[in-house]
Amino acid sequence: xxxxxxxxxxxxxxxxxxxxxxxxxxxxxxxxxxxxxxxxxxxxxxxxxxxxxxxxxxxxxxxxxxxxxxxxxxxxxxxxxxxxxxxxxxxxxxxxxxxxxxxxxxxxxxxxxxxxxxxxxxxxxxxxxxxxxxxxxxxxxxxxxxxxxxxxxxxxxxxxxxxxxxxxxxxxxxxxxxxxxxxxxxxxxxxxxxxxxxxxxxxxxxxxxxxxxxxxxxxxxxxxxxxxxxxxxxxxxxxxxxxxxxxxxxxxxxxxxxxxxxxxxxxxxxxxxxxxxxxxxxxxxxxxxxxxxxxxxxxxxxxxxxxxxxxxxxxxxxxxxxxxxxxxxxxxxxxxxxxxxxxxxxxxxxxxxxxxxxxxxxxxxxxxxx
Ligand code: HEM
Numbered sequence: 001x002x003x004x005x006x007x008x009x010x011x012x013x014x015x016x017x018x019x020x021x022x023x024x025x026x027x028x029x030x031x032x033x034x035x036x037x038x039x040x041x042x043x044x045x046x047x048x049x050x051x052x053x054x055x056x057x058x059x060x061x062x063x064x065x066x067x068x069x070x071x072x073x074x075x076x077x078x079x080x081x082x083x084x085x086x087x088x089x090x091x092x093x094x095x096x097x098x099x100x101x102x103x104x105x106x107x108x109x110x111x112x113x114x115x116x117x118x119x120x121x122x123x124x125x126x127x128x129x130x131x132x133x134x135x136x137x138x139x140x141x142x143x144x145x146x147x148x149x150x151x152x153x154x155x156x157x158x159x160x161x162x163x164x165x166x167x168x169x170x171x172x173x174x175x176x177x178x179x180x181x182x183x184x185x186x187x188x189x190x191x192x193x194x195x196x197x198x199x200x201x202x203x204x205x206x207x208x209x210x211x212x213x214x215x216x217x218x219x220x221x222x223x224x225x226x227x228x229x230x231x232x233x234x235x236x237x238x239x240x241x242x243x244x245x246x247x248x249x250x251x252x253x254x255x256x257x258x259x260x261x262x263x264x265x266x267x268x269x270x271x272x273x274x275x276x277x278x279x280x281x282x283x284x285x286x287x288x289x290x291x292x293x294x295x296x297x298x299x300x301x302x303x304x305x306x307x308x309x310x311x312x313x314x315x316x317x318x319x320x321x322x323x324x325x326x327x328x329x330x331x332x333x334x335x336x337x338x339x340x341x342x343x344x345x346x347x348x349x350x351x352x353x354x355x356x357x358x359x360x361x362x363x364x365x366x367x368x369x370x
Contacts, residue, residue: 026127090353164299224349
């Protein structure tokens, strides 16, 4: 079956083997009524559970609700299967300024600092809450977000959204490593679902970390990273491999043979260490960062062209971690200062969200908080 179970200790869509497609949306809350907002979360939860089972949003659905009624489902997923749809909700820092929630705001949930070379577009950043939809069929992901946004009218409004087509990370050893738009295998050294103790250490929030309502949840960091495709496409293979620190064909670390060989940062080749001092994998590695790791779950995107003859393409980077301030921030600081990749990328959007734990029977999205 292609159904990913909705309920459980953790939300689906985090360590779930990464699906091929994504529709990510950030909302702003447009109501002052806590009651209305909680009612929406309850309604969304019921809808989400139906959607991930490949069912229409409500009884009646697209065509059986009576011809003089507005259909309760928009209909474009009729006849499509569940397609491994997962729906994952997260709450942004600004949400806690509302509804008297300030005392429940986790210390780790703060707008990210400005990193060197950030060129953030406020229209693609932030948001009071987010929903990440991932599925193996793009129409299923888009249908889910469209219907959730539709019933949210009057309570939330879409702030920004992003489509992604092609996962850039494997999150399970059962998956082959996909490639990003620079043509390199991406996700080789990622945390994997098969290593639960590493996930407990690095992804899932523990009850005594800070706010108890977040126990079993995780923090989501989203970065829209534009890739300067045209510059990259004019560089030699040798330079591309120096920048990443791995071979483009096999994905093996430079100086090694196979994709999953260990990275060797010390051994010298004829031109110094095999892996350059400014190579992306060196700077991002837990060896360089005193053990820091996170779960990457990003997607490629191409949003047409930018009006100047360049593709508006890149990586919609998504990371899940137990604490963005001690994991994502030091990693991105190291990268933003020294990474050879910086010549070919630019961070243009940024957001951080607290994803609550999974919903048990009779609970709703965020019920541990409200
Ligand atoms: C590894 C590409 C942005 C964190 C890699 C690898 C590639 C890559 C090809 C090697 C394969 C692998 O182990 O997954 C890119 C590109 C980026 C980008 C093209 C931007 C467009 C980022 C960002 C972060 C990050 C923003 C985090 C702040 C990592 C980590 C690794 C990695 C932790 C594994 C390092 C290790 O070997 O331990 N990336 N990456 N990457 N990247 Fe990125």
